[in-house]
Structures are given as C-alpha cells and as structure tokens.
Amino acid sequence: MTRATLLFILLLTGTVTVRAQHFGKLVQKTPxxxxxxxxxxxxxxxxxTLDKIKAWGITDIEFSSLFGKTATELRALLDQRGLNCSSYGVSYDAIDQKPDSILQNAKVLGVKYIRIGSIPHxxxxxxxxIQKAADVFNRFGKQAKEKGFMFCYHNHGFEFQPYENGTLFDFLLKQTNPDYVGYEMDVTWTFLxxxxxxxxxxxxxxxxxxxHLKDVEKGVAHSDKGGMANAQSVVLGTGQIDWPAVLKAARKSSVDHFYIEDESRAAEEQVPQSLAYLKSL
Structure with a gap:
C-alpha cells in the first residue's frame, strides 16, 4: 500500500483531519x-467596493457606516458575496440614546461585536x-450582552493622559465590567x-x-490627538510600528479579529501591500 493510498483511507475514516491553510505563520487568519x-x-x-474587497481575499469587514443602505440591504449584499460583517461601528450618542435601534441593526447584520470609535470631548x-463614559459603556454593554453581542471601545489616543499610577485609559478599564465591555486597540492611536x-x-x-492594524510614517512626532495627515498612514511594515512584537503579543491575548485600517488616499494601492507584508511575517 502506498503512502498516498494510506492517507486517503485515513481521511475517509476520519482518523486524521486536514488543517485549514493558514494565511501566514504569525498572522494565521486573513485579516x-x-x-x-x-x-x-x-x-x-x-x-x-465589496467586490474589490473580495478580490483581495478579504471576507471579514468592520463597518463604521451603513453608507446609505439599510442593515437589511447591506446584509443581502454581503451574503451574495460570501462576506461577513463581524463588527458594527456606531457613535457614542447612539449607544447612549438609541440602543434599541443599534441592537436591531446589529442583529440584522449578524455581527458579534458593536464598537464605538471615541468618547466625545x-x-x-x-x-x-472617563467615569461618565464608563457608566454609559457598562449600561449599553449589559444590554448588548443580553442580546448576544459584545460591546467594545476603540481607543483614540486622548485617553492616555497620566492619572494616578497609570493613565486615564487604565482608569477606564478599571471602571468597566469585563463581562460587558471589551476593547478594540488602534495600534497607531496607542503608539503615538x-x-x-x-x-x-x-x-x-x-x-x-x-x-486596527494601522501604521504611521517614520518621523511623525508622538501625539495624543488621535489624528494625522492621510499621507502619513503608510503600508504596514514601512512605518514606526514594531508589528512582529505587537502581533506576537496579540496572539497571547483575547484579540479575536484583526482589521486593516489605512487612512491614506492611496489605500487601494497600499492594502494589497499590507496584506503581503502580514503574510510574510
């Protein structure tokens, strides 16, 4: 019996299974x-645009807007292409003032996460x-969990003001219930x-x-303003972020989804380059 024949028999009987092909060695799932x-x-x-994303081999999307579509219309467009919306980005005011509408849209979209991008300031x-925001997060996070979702807050830089023995971001984490409130790390708005x-x-x-996998051009000064010129958002691996260190730490953490976020006007050219870099790690 040849080795190939033996392997075929083992596969048929379920004695061995074939592991799904990984995207890369360090980033194992296509971001x-x-x-x-x-x-x-x-x-x-x-x-x-959805067709363009699919052509890149990306199937997972975090929507920060519905772009004029209803949640039902957008879900249909995603389903037609075999794409998935895993995270739904909304505003602080929305989770505070109209949670029922947000939760309904999240259900239609089929997401696992609902997140906001910053605290108005x-x-x-x-x-x-920060304490007021923590109260809002805990309240909405509890409502979200009861409906089967996880609420996440996306840091935007200004939260890293010194406070007590750490920062106000540390204070925010302490004041939020881990059962109801998760976090989305924007790597650049953490590094800068x-x-x-x-x-x-x-x-x-x-x-x-x-x-959020986002890199910043070399030479850009540290700042907590949570913003930069579009041209300063560069291909992953060409900027200031030590991606191997970040991604190795992420693999040991509870990070569930990685999303490329490129703010450059040249994003359509840069995203494929960023994908190639991540796959090479």
Whole structure:
C-alpha cells in the first residue's frame, strides 16, 4: 500500500483531519478590513467596493457606516458575496440614546461585536469624563450582552493622559465590567501617545477583542490627538510600528479579529501591500 493510498483511507475514516491553510505563520487568519479604509469608494458604490474587497481575499469587514443602505440591504449584499460583517461601528450618542435601534441593526447584520470609535470631548480627558463614559459603556454593554453581542471601545489616543499610577485609559478599564465591555486597540492611536501596544496587550490580555492594524510614517512626532495627515498612514511594515512584537503579543491575548485600517488616499494601492507584508511575517 502506498503512502498516498494510506492517507486517503485515513481521511475517509476520519482518523486524521486536514488543517485549514493558514494565511501566514504569525498572522494565521486573513485579516479583515475597516470600511473607513475605502470610505470614498463605499460612498459611491457599495456593491463594487465589496467586490474589490473580495478580490483581495478579504471576507471579514468592520463597518463604521451603513453608507446609505439599510442593515437589511447591506446584509443581502454581503451574503451574495460570501462576506461577513463581524463588527458594527456606531457613535457614542447612539449607544447612549438609541440602543434599541443599534441592537436591531446589529442583529440584522449578524455581527458579534458593536464598537464605538471615541468618547466625545472638547478638551483633554478628565477623570469625570472617563467615569461618565464608563457608566454609559457598562449600561449599553449589559444590554448588548443580553442580546448576544459584545460591546467594545476603540481607543483614540486622548485617553492616555497620566492619572494616578497609570493613565486615564487604565482608569477606564478599571471602571468597566469585563463581562460587558471589551476593547478594540488602534495600534497607531496607542503608539503615538507614547504607549507600547505590545506591553499594553500583555498588561490586559483578556480585555482587547479587536485590533486596527494601522501604521504611521517614520518621523511623525508622538501625539495624543488621535489624528494625522492621510499621507502619513503608510503600508504596514514601512512605518514606526514594531508589528512582529505587537502581533506576537496579540496572539497571547483575547484579540479575536484583526482589521486593516489605512487612512491614506492611496489605500487601494497600499492594502494589497499590507496584506503581503502580514503574510510574510
């Protein structure tokens, strides 16, 4: 009996199974993408943009807007292409003032996560602002969990103001119930305020559920403003982020989904390059 014949028999009998092919050695599953990356394309042609994403081999999307579609219409377009919306991004005011509508849309979209991108603020973060947000997060997070979803907060940089023996971000984590509130790490908005994303992941290994993979051009100064010029959002691996360190830490954490977020006007050219870099790691 040849080795090939023996393997065929073992497969038929279920004695051995074939492991699914991995995307890469360090990033084992093809990362998703944030709809904001292709915001201009989505605003003009949702079906065509979805086709573009599928052609890149990406099937997982985090939508930060419905782009003029109802949740039902968008879900139908995704289903037609075998695509999945795993995370639904909404506003702070929405989870605070119209949670039922958000939860209904999330159900239709079939998501696992609901997230917001920042806490509204006019000045630097304060303990009072963070505590108020924590109360909103805990309340909505409980409502979300009761419906089968996980709520996540996406850090935006300004939360890393020094406070007590750490930062206001540490304070926010302490004030939020881990059963109801998870976090989405934006790697650039963690790095630019002076934090080490890998260290933060190791410090809170069970709090981060989602991650935005975004790099920043070399030479850009540290800042907690949570913004940069579009041209400063560069191909992963060509900027300032130590991706091997970050991704190794993420693999030891509770991060469930990785999404490429490229804010550049050249995102359509850069995303395939970022995918190739991640696959090479």
């Amino acid at each position: 998703g993408i944030v709809s904001y990356t292709l915001r201009e394309s989505f605003s003009k042609d949702v079906p065509g 006019q000045t630097k973060a304060t303990p009072e602002l 305020p002076g934090q080490d994303p890998a260290v933060l992941l190791a410090k809170y290994p069970k709090r981060f559920r989602l991650m």
